[in-house]
Every structure is written in C-alpha cells, then in structure tokens.
Amino acid sequence: MALRNIIGKRIGNGIGLVGRRSLSTATCDVENRNSKSMNLYSAINQALHLALETDPRAFVFGEDVSFGGVFRCTTGLADRFGKARVFNTPLCEQGIVGFGIGLAAMGNRAIAEIQFADYIYPAFDQIVNEAAKFRYRSGNQFNCGGLTIRAPYGAVGHGGHYHSQSPEAFFCHVPGIKVVIPRSPRQAKGLLLSCIRDPNPVVFFEPKWLYRLAVEEVPEHDYMLPLSEAEVIRQGSDITLVGWGAQLTIMEQACIEAEKDGISCELIDLKTLMPWDKETVEASVRKTGRVLISHEAPVTGGFGAEISASIVERCFLRLEAPVARVCGLDTPFPLVFEPFYMPSKNKVLDAIKATVDY
C-alpha cells in the first residue's frame, strides 16, 4: 500500500483525502498488535503520553502546550500529568531551550516544543553552543541528553516565509545533536519515543502538512524505532531516491508514475539526518548506479548537498549519472508562488527520467 494513499494529494492549496489504507510496510517491522487509525498529531500525542507515563521525570513545555498546542500535539497531557510537568512557557525560544537544557542536565527528560521551526533561530545559540557541546566540553561530567526539541516544519500550502521553513540543514552541521524527521504517524510515534529516550539532545522536526492529512494504523503500545537507520520503503533497481518527511509522499507518487514508463525506483526514507545512515544509501546506489535527493529546503547548502558529496566520494565509479537534487528554490518561502517553489511530483519525475536517460 502506497504512502500516497494515507494522505490527501497535495494539489496546490487543495486538500483531498484519497483514501485511508495502511502504509507501505516493506521493512517496517513494528508488529501490528492493537492498532488504531490515527493521524500524525494524534500519534505524536500518544508518544508524549507514553513518554510521560513511563518516566515520572519527563516534562513537556513550550508556548501554548497546556491547552493542547496550536497543532493539538499536546492534548490531554496537562490534565493527565499536571501543570508541574506540562506547562506553558513565556514566549521566548532561547528561554525554552535554555530552560530545557537545564532540566535535562539534571537527568530529566525535557521535551521542549518550538511552535514553528521558523522560530527556532533565537534558540540557535543554546542548541549549537550549549546543548551540542554540553557533554563534550565537560569531559562527560555533565550532559543534557534528555533534551528533545520538537518543531513543526515544512510547507503547508499557505504558510509563506514564516510558517513553512525547513531548517534541518542548519542543525545537521552541528556535531553533538541528532536531527530526526518522521514521514508518517506510525514512524513519528516510534521515532519520537526513541528521540526522547536517546541519551543525546535531539531536534525532531514534524511535517506539519501531515498533522491531519496523514492517517494510518498506529500500534497503541509503547514501541521505539531505531535512530540513524534509514529505511528502504520501496524497492527498485534503476535509481535510488533519498528523502525525508512529507517530501517522501511526493517522491513516491513520482516513483509510481515512473514505473509506468518502465523505470524501477528505490525510495529511501533517511529518517535520521544526523548522524545519517550512509551504509543503507550506499548499498542502494551500488545496486542502482543512480541517485536523486529531494527536499523542500532551498537547494543551495541543503542537506542534499551533504548526501550528494558523500555518495560521490563512496560510489563514484558506480555512478552512471550525476547526483540529482530536486529541491526548493533559493528564495524565501513564497506565498502565492508556493506551487512554483516546491519540488513537485513532476519536477521529481523529470529528474528521474533525465538521470536514467543520462
């Protein structure tokens, strides 16, 4: 069952829920015990409930989280776990992350929410200079591994400059933190629980586009998905596609259409961008000889550049064509021009064909 079936098709600003069937589970090995159909924000909500249930020293905080959050990810937490553990903070991202670092440094699980990834920058100093270096600079006397920063990211159809950004590349350049991006509800729950329990500070970007639109069967129990392990979500032999988050839906649509033209595409969800699973991608490229990377963030300096450089280093002689990147343009994320800016299915399809025909 294809990824595209679990979310509405992205047609400019239109939203259409095509159907609700389960996710392609080629390699997803989460056993289907009791599962329930739910969307992304509900899955994240479940993960947070479990995190607070299983660890009395877990806290959830950020702007507006108390009533449930602007995307409803934190619904029910304050009522269930109390205001001392689930609370609103003042409107100050550097304070949210700094406070979270302090909480985490005392052995707590500090789950901080930044309301939109577009607003994470005031916290950049705390993340880069403090969280990422906390363990290293202290000679491992101290650490803030219990810190997880969650932020909605990515295009939403009408978000413009400041509600659509994909800032993952900034954080992938910082040794000491991890960057994780889920593609679907079931992935999000398992990955978020892993991030929360991972003994390193993590930035977890949630594709806001999928909060309501992505619906799938999500196991109700407490499960974790491994970090730094990429997943081949579609097998193929002619070209390897690498992506993460909401963009995978677009890429899968392109793969399906490419198949009609006899092109067999292998699609990889990176899941963890830092540290990323080079081995899985490399193994796939050795099979196909071609690779295409796609992300919403602007192409220049985007994380696709890192993947491209690494693959070229490792697989140069195997490559049949240049590494292709289908990404956002080098502009601030525009409003009315969003359909032009975005790495659409047809742009990806064109690039697949060009790479295969090279």
Add this chain to the structure above:
Amino acid sequence: MAIWCRVSSRTIANANHMRKFINPASGLSPALNRGRPLFSDGNRRHLDSLPRNRATRVWFQRFKSTLAEKQQDSFLSSDSDEDLQSLQFPGGKVSYTSEMNFISESSETRVPCYRVLDDDGELIPDSHFQQVSEEVAVKMYSKMVSLQIMDTIFYEAQRQGRISFYLTSAGEEAINIASAAALSEQDIILPQYREPGVLLWRGFTLQEFADQCFGNKADYGKGRQMPIHYGSKKHNFFTISSPIATQLPQAAGIAYSLKMDNKKACVVSYIGDGGTSEGDFHAGLNFAAVMEAPVIFFCRNNGWAISTNVSEQFRSDGIVVKGRAYGIRSIRVDGNDALAVYTAVSAAREMAVNEHRPILIEALTYRVGHHSTSDDSTKYRKLDEIVYWKNARNPVNRFRNWVQSNGWWSEQQETQLRNSVRKQLLEAIQVAEKAEKPPLSEMFRDVYDYPPSNLEEQEKHLRETISRHPSDYPSDIPV
C-alpha cells in the same frame, strides 16, 4: 502618598524574619501622581530619608505568589482627590487616572548599596549582618588570599608562554569567596567565568586548577577547552562555557528540577554587568520568575565588559532595578565587602529555597585586572583608576582588617599562608606541565554518548594521516 500594603498568606509561615530586608518603596514610583505636572518625579520615595548606615527595617511587604491575576490593587489612601475606580484586564485589576503621567526613567536617587564594613574593614555601627565564626572567617580570608595568589601565578605562567590563556578575578575576591561561603554544598553553581573562587571554596585543589589550565590527562574536561573553563560535578559546579549569559535560562531549568525533586537547595548563577545586556538575561530571569524557580542571579557589576564601561552598557540604574521588571526581589550590595556579600547571599538563599522564588543580587565592584591575558586595559582606562581600586578599595585587605581586629589572624599567619600557597601553586604547575596530555582518542569521545560511524571513520583516516606526517602534529599528545 499611599504605601503599597499587601499581605501574603504564603509567606507568613516561612520568611517572617525576612521581612525586615524587604523595602517596597526603593526608588520606584507608584502609578499615581496627584495634580502634578507631567514628567514629575515628585512622588518618588526619597531614599535620603533612610538612614544610610542602617539596614532598612520596619517597612515590609510580604509578597503574594507572583501570579498577576491575584494582585489586589489597594491604594487605600483616603486623601484621594481622584477617581480610584479600578478596571479589570487580563493581567488583573488596575486603577485608572485621568491625568497623564509617565513614570520617570529613573529614580531621583540610586538604589543604595548594602555594606557593613567601611573601607578600612571596620564594622559600621548598627549594621545588620550575619555573624561568621572564627573558623569560617579565617577560611574565607585564606581562600581570598589563595585566589589572589593563584591569579597572580597563573597570569605569570601565561605570560611565560606556559599556558595559552588566563583571566583573573582580581578585585572580586570577596564576591567569589563570600558568596560561596554562604551556600551549601548541594547548591548548584552555574558560573560565567570569573568565579573560580567558588570552586576554591568548595575544595577544588590547586592541582586541579592547574591541570585544566594545562589541558593535561588529569583535566576533567579532557583538554578540550581553553584554560579557566573549569567544571566539576563533584563540586556541583557546571562546566564554564565562553558564550555570555547562556547559563541563565539553564539555571532556571536546573532550579525547577530541584524544586520538583523537593531538594533543599538552590542554583546560583553568576553574570557580569555586560552579560545583562544579552537576551539570555531576560530569558533567564523571566523564566525563573514565572516558573517560581529557586535561583539566585548574582550579577558582578565590575564596571567593565572588556573595554566597554557600564555607561555604554545600559541606561538604567545598574542591574538591581531590573529585578522588579520581572517580579524578582533584588538587592544591591557592596561586592567588596565580604560580610555584606555573605549576609545577602545567605538571606537570598533562604528566600529562594523556602519560597521557591528567584532573587537578584547586584554586587558592585571593580575589575582590577585586565579582562584577560589577551587584554591591556590601560588602553581604555586610566592607570590611577586601576591603582586606586587595587589599593584603597581592596576587598582582601578590608576583610583582613576585620578578621584581625577580632584577633583571628596575625601577620605571621599571613606570611605563612602566602608562602605556602605560592609554593603549592608552583609545584602544581610543575606537575601539571610535565603531565601527559590526554590521548588523541579523547578528541572523538563524548560528542555523543557513543561515537557514530562518521566519527569512527574520521578517526581511522586521521590516524593514517598522522602515521604519514607525524611531524605535523604535537609530539606531547599520545596518539
């Protein structure tokens, strides 16, 4: 003029004896201004009416929980000739006035500075302060002397090229030692970088200081950071980082954790005058106030942020007045008076721990040394200013006089102590200098809890490079 009177049920049981330290009227005007011209500060409480040599007493204000909605506006004055009806807004009730008046940008007089020893170290009559025992006083004084000597010798070591960098706490020995002495071992310290005396007080040895400065194998930081970036878990002293003020919101988080764990402990976070301009100062104080976190924000206002004088740093009356902006109780203290610092920190600690509230302490002092070994402060300030503070306003001498006047210290002990510390330091430096550096593998550890594959690859590749070009690399680092 109405005095703000509030009664808090919350603090009645707790800090009864604290009330004499709390003056509600210090320098800030109430909102009303009766029939006066615009921009008048006529309604300011005049601090000149307070006897300067006494601690303020009698006036007290018990604070409610800082929740704004619960504040009752209570201008109860009966000699009102204005409308005193109140308006309800989301933040609570306010009274209104039809006269437009701006609150003045500053008080008529500055917030006074709490001190109990005069410049010669004599106790000011009728001073209110916390008595220290002979044992504590002698320990305090000894540590102040040790800090002085440590600074002198490490500074020289840098000048000789033996360590790469150093910065001194000259002039701030009372702040360093007296604040530390007033705390318990469980209180958690988040330093800026000019507070090594706190570590010294807690038992960090001269050898441990030297090891960090030389970045050798024994350095707890494993040679990863510049000198003076100390950190010690066993002493509850978080590792220093160079960015300014980043520790302040972290302090709020740590304090919140202490509160949640019901620990009878607080956090003390230090900051300089310059650091209060950083956004993290605002973030830290605001979070601590809202989260009702037991943290003491200790600002060392030493007049200089490298070459930037406080006149170029802010336009407020120093830092103490900023506390009220966050709903934080604050005090200004003479940072060169060890007894005053000790007393203020003791009182602050009690309030922080028992009432779960942050406290702001502004300690006025002077940075006698250069900013660091990379600075020559005579380029931007007068030499005689430096000399004046070094001699006439020296906190170590001042405290010594007091300790001696109690019969607790002698010239002989002075000489003995100075010689002993100096000798220990020189030995520590010798040992530290000769000690092995940490092995290369330590460069790759602790980035994460376990090294990821990219780091393992890089280490492998680097080792191959080293074997090809060994002369490119320092020979004192075991590969």
